[in-house]
Amino acid sequence: MRNEFGEFREMATFSWQYPVSGFYWENNLKPLRSLEYGTEKEIHENEYVPKPFLIESPEVMTMKRYLPLDEEPALFLKFSDTDISEEGILRFANKYGRLWSNNGYLIDIEQIEFIPKIEVRSKEEQYNLWFPNVEERGHSFIIGEPFIYWKTEIISMRNAIRLWKWIENEDIGKLSLVVNWDRVGGGFDCALGEINDIKLFRRLPREEQRSRGFEYNIKYRYFNKNISKELLGLTKKDDIILPAKILLNDIINTKLKNHPLHLRLLLDENNYPKQFVVPESLLGAMWFQFFQSITGEKKYKKCAVCGTWENVNEKREDWLYHDSCGSTFRSRKRRGLISIIVGKKTIEEVAESCGVSVSVVKEWIENK
């Protein structure tokens, strides 16, 4: 007998929710405790509390559920492209929900009278609006996710995707700025960020780089004999690609450790056992998508012209742009090649402006 797969699937599939009336940024609430991945901590008197917080808009507390992994398979790419501003993050959150369910700051529900958006006569009325099904008031909290948490997460996703693309394109020019072998210390260090920031950062004296990454928006990592002996055994000195791959693996594995995935064994519609992977949070789900993308289970490429991410599993290996973006691409390519020939632009600059790797531009020149 075939199994209808209804309830089982509900349990096994990762779903997430967002408030129909959206979120807003709140600056005035005073949280009572911090919540770090489920662990509550007291806030000391002079402790810095990062604001503003992302809070569900209290007007209507209706939530809408969706299946991020099925409905938004490239969400990690949209997340990394999210504009780091209050408006940009709000747009993303209003569409896809919070990043966590157990990370941020706990705000006592008693404080909701400070919430400016709501016009009610009494606290009771406010409370009933927020928790219509709960009769006892007790100690109830809402969770606020600080702006800085979002910013940090968008930047780490962005850095990792950038690194991944440079590795895929074998962009030695950029990767040799990221990875830097230390001839004395017997290891290598890595600088992640926007390419222009990395360039500036790498001009610093080496001994200063370790402590000044923050000033240059650089995430700095160090791999030496003491912390990663086995890894170093795999690499040859002055190799750039392999250390970059090791760095990317390290980033993804650290993220998956912080945002664990749960395995569930369930029967599929023909009653065969099948494995399901269920992330704990939206952020975990997005890192899982990224993981799948790297291992080739779901491949994405950014259109060289319009910048939209496209699933390329069914497309040719060398897919570069949408059919509809073809004419723009061809004219950029033509102009690019001319400016290389007349010496106005370098191969690297043309690769950048056409959205392709340096080796692709070299092929164009050879085949001309």
Ligand SMILES: [Zn+2]
């Ligand atoms: Zn396009």
